[in-house]
Amino acid sequence: MVTRLRLQDFLPYRLSIASNLASDAIADTYRALFGLRIPEWRLVALLAESDGLTQQALGQASRMDKVTVSRAAIALAERGLVERAPHLGDKRSHLLALTPSGRALYAEVAPKALEMEARLFAGFTREELTAFRAMLARVEQAALTVDAEHDLDLSD
Missing domain, CATH: 1.20.5 (Single alpha-helices involved in coiled-coils or other helix-helix interfaces)
Structure with a gap:
């Protein structure tokens, strides 16, 4: 007898669905209020917790692929929310850091994110x-x- 996989009982699938639903609910708020997509918000949040990170480090921390990180970084740079600075240890890579405008945006978005988290887990x-x-x-x-x-x- 072949063991059947029931997708509704498969925990990795359920984790993915729950994650997508939670992310989508929060993403609608980010998009409507701040014009941010999920990858952009993740970079802003990670950069707010640091003095600067390389795109590779951002990819590792967020588990997003290089292309997604790169596109999000470009979009944020075009909006003046992040800046690139040479990485002292590696001339080929740059550190990304929030600009004052990026920090101000984070200060507005973070309370909304925490509010949405509280609603999801109330x-x-x-x-x-x-x-x-x-x-x-x-x-x-x-x-x-x-x-x-x-x-x-x-x-x-």
Whole structure:
């Protein structure tokens, strides 16, 4: 007998659907109020937490591909929200950093993001959210381990 996969019971699929639904709900707010797409907002948020990051570091931190990061960085630079500075350790790459306008935008968007997060998780207790965050961290770590093992299997 062949084991059947029921997509509605397949946890990676359910995680993806839940993530897309949550992102889409929040993205509508970012787009309507601030003219930001999800990749652009992710870069703004990551850059707000740093003094500057390379596009490669942004891709690793956000798990977005190079093309998506590059397009988002270009769009933000064209709006004057990020600037490029030479990376001292590597002449081929640049650090991206928020401009004062980018920091001001972040200061407006961040409270809205937190408000949307609160609305999404309003039906959960503090204990449930703590457990959920811990489980997400474990899923992320397991996925990284599986990905690394898969990479090793491919190199054999």
